[in-house]
Amino acid sequence: MDVRIIHFYPDLMNLYGSRANVLALKRYLEHLDCDVTVEPVLPGGGTDISKGDFFYMGAGTERAARAAMEDFARYAGQLKAAAQDNAAMLFAGTAMDLIGKTVQEADGSSYEGLGLASFTTEHGKRRIVGDVYGHTDLYPEAVVGFMNKCGAAAGVETPLLTALDLGFGNEKERGPEGFHWKNVFASQLTGPLLVKNPKLLETVAAAIYARRGKPLPVDRPLDRWAEKAYTVTEEQLRLRAHSK
Amino acid sequence: MRTFLAIAVCKLGHFVGKLVGKGSSMPGKFALKICPDILRRVKLPAHIVAVTGSNGKTSTVEMIAAVLRADGKTVVYNEEGSNQIEGVATLVLTHATLGGTVNADVLLIESDERYAAHTFRFFHPTEFVITNLYRDQLTRNGHPEWVYDSILPALHPSAELILNADDPLSSCFAQGHDHVKWFGLDRCSVSTDAPAGVYHDGTYCPLCHAPMEYDYVHYNHIGAYRCTKCGHRKPAADYAVTAVDLEDASVTVDGSVRIALAFRSIYNIYNILAAYAACRECGVSQETAASVLSNYLLKNGRMQTFRLGAHHGTLLTSKHENSIAYDTNLRYIAASEQDCAVLVIVDAVSRKYFTSETSWLWDIDFDQLRAPHVKRVVLAGRYCNDLAERFSYTELENWSVQPDIAAAASELKNNGDEELFVVTCFSDRDKILSRVEKEA
Numbered sequence: 222m223d224v225r226i227i228h229f230y231p232d233l234m235n236l237y238g239s240r241a242n243v244l245a246l247k248r249y250l251e252h253l254d255c256d257v258t259v260e261p262v263l264p265g266g267g268t269d270i271s272k273g274d275f276f277y278m279g280a281g282t283e284r285a286a287r288a289a290m291e292d293f294a295r296y297a298g299q300l301k302a303a304a305q306d307n308a309a310m311l312f313a314g315t316a317m318d319l320i321g322k323t324v325q326e327a328d329g330s331s332y333e334g335l336g337l338a339s340f341t342t343e344h345g346k347r348r349i350v351g352d353v354y355g356h357t358d359l360y361p362e363a364v365v366g367f368m369n370k371c372g373a374a375a376g377v378e379t380p381l382l383t384a385l386d387l388g389f390g391n392e393k394e395r396g397p398e399g400f401h402w403k404n405v406f407a408s409q410l411t412g413p414l415l416v417k418n419p420k421l422l423e424t425v426a427a428a429i430y431a432r433r434g435k436p437l438p439v440d441r442p443l444d445r446w447a448e449k450a451y452t453v454t455e456e457q458l459r460l461r462a463h464s465k
Numbered sequence: 466m467r468t469f470l471a472i473a474v475c476k477l478g479h480f481v482g483k484l485v486g487k488g489s490s491m492p493g494k495f496a497l498k499i500c501p502d503i504l505r506r507v508k509l510p511a512h513i514v515a516v517t518g519s520n521g522k523t524s525t526v527e528m529i530a531a532v533l534r535a536d537g538k539t540v541v542y543n544e545e546g547s548n549q550i551e552g553v554a555t556l557v558l559t560h561a562t563l564g565g566t567v568n569a570d571v572l573l574i575e576s577d578e579r580y581a582a583h584t585f586r587f588f589h590p591t592e593f594v595i596t597n598l599y600r601d602q603l604t605r606n607g608h609p610e611w612v613y614d615s616i617l618p619a620l621h622p623s624a625e626l627i628l629n630a631d632d633p634l635s636s637c638f639a640q641g642h643d644h645v646k647w648f649g650l651d652r653c654s655v656s657t658d659a660p661a662g663v664y665h666d667g668t669y670c671p672l673c674h675a676p677m678e679y680d681y682v683h684y685n686h687i688g689a690y691r692c693t694k695c696g697h698r699k700p701a702a703d704y705a706v707t708a709v710d711l712e713d714a715s716v717t718v719d720g721s722v723r724i725a726l727a728f729r730s731i732y733n734i735y736n737i738l739a740a741y742a743a744c745r746e747c748g749v750s751q752e753t754a755a756s757v758l759s760n761y762l763l764k765n766g767r768m769q770t771f772r773l774g775a776h777h778g779t780l781l782t783s784k785h786e787n788s789i790a791y792d793t794n795l796r797y798i799a800a801s802e803q804d805c806a807v808l809v810i811v812d813a814v815s816r817k818y819f820t821s822e823t824s825w826l827w828d829i830d831f832d833q834l835r836a837p838h839v840k841r842v843v844l845a846g847r848y849c850n851d852l853a854e855r856f857s858y859t860e861l862e863n864w865s866v867q868p869d870i871a872a873a874a875s876e877l878k879n880n881g882d883e884e885l886f887v888v889t890c891f892s893d894r895d896k897i898l899s900r901v902e903k904e905a
Contacts (some may be wrong), residue, residue, distance in 0.1 A: 232665040232676075235665070240664070240827065273582075281666065282666070283610070283612055300527060350604055367820070367824065369604070369607060444857075448852055450851045453848070
């Protein structure tokens with residue numbers, strides 16, 4: 222199966238090791254015998270949304286995200302249509318802000334997002350940083366990660382993580398986190414969340430297959446280092462969550 | 466009366482703290498409780514030199530102190546490294562008379578970048594050195610632009626800023642500031658043509674976010690940048706390294722002054738240059754600055770040589786969560802050209818706070834170790850699996866995993882005699898140093 226990954230702004234939006242999500246997905250799909258192409262999209266460049274199987278944008282600084290949005294806005298209509306048509310997408314860190322309706326910055330100014338989702342984001346002067354241990358309805362294993370943001374997303378009705386035992390969610394401590402609708406995944410969890418959560422990687426890959434009308438092959442690759450790393454971090458964060 | 470009391474309590478607390486070997490910030494904390502604006506009330510030296518930035522603070526401050534003292538100046542500085550307001554209060558008040566006068570020529574302060582604005586609420590530096598600003602401890606700092614915004618209120622309009630001309634982000638502090646001196650490296654033997662590393666947001670203009678072009682690069686995105694849209698560019702340096710001779714282990718400053726390098730790393734060169742610029746601005750002659758900085762051996766223990774079995778070893782302290790610190794040390798190993806083994810340890814991500822965050826491993830260019838003389842790499846510590854996962858995405862094949870640091874040390878001790886480089890952080894280095902024979 223040919224898979225085309227469209228990676229928006231790999232330089233500008235690559236804080237906290239965000240690029241690793243694309244590397245992990247590419248390798249996973251290749252182990253399933255997919256022929257994977259990664260197409261980087263730069264500001265001022267261009268891409269054919271209709272050819273993409275998976276769309277990705279990582280985290281950037283708040284200023285970088287705003288600069289990215291100036292270019293990203295032109296894909297709004299096509300990306301919304303693709304999402305409606307079950308295309309798989311992942312927006313990590315500040316990229317999640319950009320798929321909402323509006324983003325209000327700490328200085329009071331605001332700008333429009335993609336409008337793919339109906340939530341709004343408000344940035345403040347407080348940095349919210351910390352480890353996250355949470356749960357999703359998509360699979361039984363816990364989700365681990367790290368939060369590094371300065372805002373709250375209001376109005377998310379379908380979160381990716383339904384509950385947190387540790388960390389700050391969309392709007393509050395231990396509240397629901399991220400956004401999930403059809404095959405659109407978004408989370409303020411920063412960095413390589415698909416590397417840190419092998420099960421989430423599998424879920425995203427399954428979404429790509431599903432849109433092609435295929436189930437994920439039964440014989441799937443097992444990344445032993447990623448699995449072991451998950452086991453260590455999951456234990457560390459679970460103990461941390463339960464000691465609080 | 467409150468001033469007197471605060472100083473007396475601080476001095477007493479410091480004395481007691483020394484006896485019991487306790488921290489250096491507690492006495493200042495008490496003093497600030499008794500008299501919150503005590504730092505406004507004391508009479509400070511004519512020169513107050515502050516150093517902040519992501520990397521090089523401690524080394525730069527240590528070298529500035531050495532030069533100023535060699536020049537006959539009395540210097541008060543926070544050698545103990547407590548670089549937030551409580552530590553600075555301890556420093557200032559323990560060196561003040563009970564009447565509130567700090568009798569010294571220079572007060573020299575290493576300042577935490579996130580808390581500089583808080584520290585300098587009641588007094589401000591006359592010379593403010595900012596070494597650089599890039600990804601460092603993002604779990605605490607957010608990101609470099611966030612740190613930039615935190616430092617900005619600490620910069621008093623009358624302070625003379627001593628800035629790194631080669632760093633696109635920290636050079637922006639000069640915007641709207643009247644008193645600025647620049648230090649930087651000209652194109653030299655260590656320059657390359659394009660930015661290095663595995664991430665490149667630093668090559669986008671910090672002012673307008675358009676991509677920048679480079680005439681030359683010294684490491685990562687540090688070099689002679691030029692924004693294609695708004696014109697933000699490397700300014701002409703007032704203090705410049707004009708040549709680097711790594712074979713001779715020396716640099717030339719301002720075309721004429723030779724400074725020998727005790728350690729041939731690009732970091733060391735920038736730190737020396739920043740210290741040189743600061744000291745010259747404090748009235749030290751070229752000759753005095755150059756003679757003290759020449760072959761200056763840092764006492765802060767960032768580098769430690771040792772023996773382990775038949776191996777001669779070097780510990781290259783690299784802050785976890787600081788990919789550029791790792792990158793420059795990996796570059797040092799790649800340039801060493803002698804057969805070597807490398808031990809990378811990530812056991813406790815931070816010595817100061819709990820976190821399981823390892824995303825910073827993806828910002829490090831481990832492929833630099835792909836060199837014929839790097840014979841093997843051993844990954845150890847609690848987060849060795851995260852390291853292994855990261856390494857599985859490199860072109861390197863000669864790596865292995867040993868979660869237990871003691872076992873890793875023992876296996877290395879019993880095998881081979883090649884040079885050994887240990888790359889790890891303050892939080893983890895004693896876990897290996899306790900198992901080797903340290904050299905003086």
